[in-house]
Amino acid sequence: MSTLPDLEAWAIFARVAETGSFAVAAAELGLSTATVSKAVARLEQRIGGALLSRTSRRLALTTLGDEIATRALRLLTDAEALEADMLDRTAQPKGLVRMAVPMSFGQQQVAPLLPGLLLQYPQISIDLHLGDEVVDLVGGGFDFALRIARLENSSLRARRICNVRLMLVASPLYVAMHGLPAHPLELQDRPCFGYAYQPTANRWAFTAQEGEQVTVHLSGPLRSNNGDSIKPALLSGIGLAALPDFLIWSELQEGRLIEVLPDWALPTVPLSLVTPPASLRPARVTVTMDFLHDALIKAPWAAAPS
Template identity: 35%
Template sequence: MDRLTEMEAFATVVDQGGFTDAAKKMGISKSAVSKHVSSLEARLGARLLNRTTRRVSPTEIGLAYYDRARRVLNDAGEADALVTSMQSAPSGLLRISVATDFGVNHLSPALSSFLEDFPDITVNMVLNNRYVELISEGFDMAVRIGELEDSTLRARKLTETTKRMIASPAYFEKYGKPEKIDDLNNHKLLHYSNQSSGNVWKLTAPSGEKRQVRTAGWLSVNDGQSLLNAAISGLGIAYLPSFLYSDAMEKGLVEDAMPDLPMDSQGIYAVYPPGRFTQPKVRAFIDFLVHEFADKGPSDW
């Protein structure tokens, strides 16, 4: 007899408290259930059930075997569900967390195409500039930029972005361009206000030395687009990713403050909770993003 069927018959008898109810649960005859259990006991060489005219209960050995058997049966059920899920069309609610700057400028414009391709998926995209806990906060995935802090998450790289110091031609005409990193102390700097490290810019000198610039900003704001607008208007120098400033630079609205500095790159990743398989809706969206950003970055946006 099939070992898994024997285990299922035995576990169902324990769950239902008897052969009659177990037979109804499994949709087979009472005698068939009895044969499966008897075969299992014979194969194991142990009595797993105490049988009386009134009730059926597991023996001490039977109870220990039940715990393991139930795990096996649950795993088998999950395996079946996995195959079904992997073959089913992507559907359901997809909750995404993404940084405001990238979400507004690049993810939002792409969503219409994705939703047209997958009409059974609904998207709830949350834009914020804080680190979110995917599992505890109920997100299916996130798009993150830079070094990944949580190594337990699964990640797939989408593309890269560079970071440069930029300001308007009018600002440079009035204040000049910094010639070396130390010159930034004499300039008006525009900072993100939500960085945990404070007003610190991490730069690479022409020598390859890693430098940290700590100086008070003339303006601090928790939104990259606002910093870009401030830089365009001539308020100072901002340190921004290329996906945010590239269009303005192409139009001549801003210039590179120190073009001789090595160009630092940051990865842009789709991250999602660990697990034995990826939900079809998550897999579909990540595949879509990989295709969407295949020809973008690190500087060309």
């Protein structure tokens, strides 16, 4: 038996595992279905175990296949990145870039940047996935994600862009009817909207400029995992909310919202570009990440990383 790994068979198996179909994998790879099937069979014979369970209606990974599919996909991704990197040194960045971005942030901050990106790199195409869930970058086939969170230790790589500040705000109508609180503890007796994207949506921790710290337990008539859905109630004067600065920046500049307790700060949260652990990255991904980083770091709401 050859001492060299059957890299072609591993790559073909990775695409079959990802698509769940010999025919779809064959189409994506530009091969015949028979060639794809033979490559997987060759790999199974080589390692001495079945990777796929085949029936007339269904194709599924075996336990062994499921265990190694992610590693095989990583092998394919690294090889594609290596080849793309070599090609991109002499060619215009081109191809599909898949990114995952939080819903409101993507709509308000990322989507308006994409026309400039696509004009600058006309051979790049973007697949933008919007959602507040934490996606599996490797399993989902994403090139990178933008995340607003304190990142847990993992094999993923993170490039911090800036800090996102949580700001306590109210509408002028609310202030006219109820006045401004003078201390965070007064919020316990006022209606406050819970932003569930925060890890402690019903508990706000304030720090004064001189260092005093106060934690406030809240209650209110509305709680949501999306900040945009809180803004109508906030603007109507029903209550107060602590929302990310990028989400309310325009309303603050226009005077439709007022910052409350400006001498007390809520925690900041880093905005980061997060990528899979592969060291090689196609130029199309690199230029997209650099473009977004350079644009977002200049945003008027962006706070310098601490």
